[in-house]
Amino acid sequence: xxxxxxxxxxxxxxxxxxxxxxxxxxxxxxxxxxxxxxxxxxxxxxxxxxxxxxxxxxxxxxxxxxxxxxxxxxxxxxxxxxxxxxxxxxxxxxxxxxxxxxxxxxxxxxxxxxxxxxxxxxxxxxxxxxxxxxxxxxxxxxxxxxxxxxxxxxxxxxxxxxxxxxxxxxxxxxxxxxxxxxxxxxxxxxxxxxxxxxxxxxxxxxxxxxxxxxxxxxxxxxxxxxxxxxxxxxxxxxxxxxxxxxxxxxxxxxxxxxxxxxxxxxxxxxxxx
Ligand code: ATP
Ligand code: ATP
Ligand code: MG
Ligand code: MG
Ligand code: MG
Ligand code: MG
Ligand code: MG
Numbered sequence: 001x002x003x004x005x006x007x008x009x010x011x012x013x014x015x016x017x018x019x020x021x022x023x024x025x026x027x028x029x030x031x032x033x034x035x036x037x038x039x040x041x042x043x044x045x046x047x048x049x050x051x052x053x054x055x056x057x058x059x060x061x062x063x064x065x066x067x068x069x070x071x072x073x074x075x076x077x078x079x080x081x082x083x084x085x086x087x088x089x090x091x092x093x094x095x096x097x098x099x100x101x102x103x104x105x106x107x108x109x110x111x112x113x114x115x116x117x118x119x120x121x122x123x124x125x126x127x128x129x130x131x132x133x134x135x136x137x138x139x140x141x142x143x144x145x146x147x148x149x150x151x152x153x154x155x156x157x158x159x160x161x162x163x164x165x166x167x168x169x170x171x172x173x174x175x176x177x178x179x180x181x182x183x184x185x186x187x188x189x190x191x192x193x194x195x196x197x198x199x200x201x202x203x204x205x206x207x208x209x210x211x212x213x214x215x216x217x218x219x220x221x222x223x224x225x226x227x228x229x230x231x232x233x234x235x236x237x238x239x240x241x242x243x244x245x246x247x248x249x250x251x252x253x254x255x256x257x258x259x260x261x262x263x264x265x266x267x268x269x270x271x272x273x
Contacts, residue, residue: 020091026131028100057104061078068081069214156199164194204257211254211257213268
């Protein structure tokens with residue numbers, strides 16, 4: 001089969017491997033989620049349940065691919081950081097992007113009813129994916145700062161916009177017009193002056209997005225009870241068994257913290273290590 005007279009067509013497939021020894025970031029983004037969020041009645045400007053479903057799909061990716069050290073999510077997008085040494089799919093860009101996007105979309109769909117028990121899924125959601133290589137931790141830090149700054153800019157705009165529409169009785173066109181060219185502090189003034197909303201008191205999830213990383217589990221989780229081994233296929237062990245050294249188990253945590261400043265990174269060196 002492999003050597004049939006037709007097999008030459010395979011040579012038309014061009015290599016798309018990512019440069020070795022570089023960080024890779026996979027960014028996924030929901031297709032037409034402006035429409036999807038309207039069709040499914042998402043709360044504006046921020047539907048918290050939808051954001052938690054995004055987090056759940058991202059956790060699934062991190063569980064499936066240990067090379068992912070960190071992820072950042074906002075709105076309908078998620079970015080995943082892969083180690084420099086990662087050799088997943090021989091670093092073939094389209095394999096990585098398509099596999100991540102399809103696992104993410106499948107998980108989002110698979111778990112939809114658990115998060116939205118009263119909202120039937122009307123059609124299948126899809127996500128696009130791309131892989132970008134970055135040479136050093138400087139660009140990685142700047143990449144995540146870029147996304148988190150975007151979260152803030154969009155959230156401030158959307159929060160003010162929807163306050164004007166829902167509480168200020170402006171049409172959407174009037175609200176867009178009123179916000180055109182306004183600075184960050186002018187938007188915060190509209191929010192506070194007209195609606196009594198203190199922007200900085202809004203949930204951190206909305207202002208800072210979701211930050212996922214692996215944290216060493218507490219000792220009680222790492223150490224199995226005597227005679228018990230939860231590893232599938234290992235059976236139970238006795239106190240006299242020779243237990244192979246375990247890699248410390250790392251659990252995936254979701255936070256909504258600042259990743260623009262240096263503190264997040266300096267206290268978690270394994271993310272860029
Ligand atoms: P594209 O297919 O080009 O990505 P899009 O319609 O998905 O188009 P985006 O720029 O990705 O546009 O923006 C996503 C949109 O989805 C947001 O502007 C917002 O309207 C909506 N959205 C996503 N998540 C939420 C959420 N948790 N709550 C409310 N609305 C959301
Ligand atoms: P990769 O992740 O590299 O694609 P793979 O295990 O998916 O690895 P493929 O070369 O894509 O390997 O082959 C798909 C395999 O899935 C087939 O060899 C076959 O074993 C199985 N398979 C797919 N569809 C069917 C089907 N309808 N009935 C039975 N087996 C199937
Ligand atoms: Mg989108
Ligand atoms: Mg988007
Ligand atoms: Mg194959
Ligand atoms: Mg196949
Ligand atoms: Mg296959």
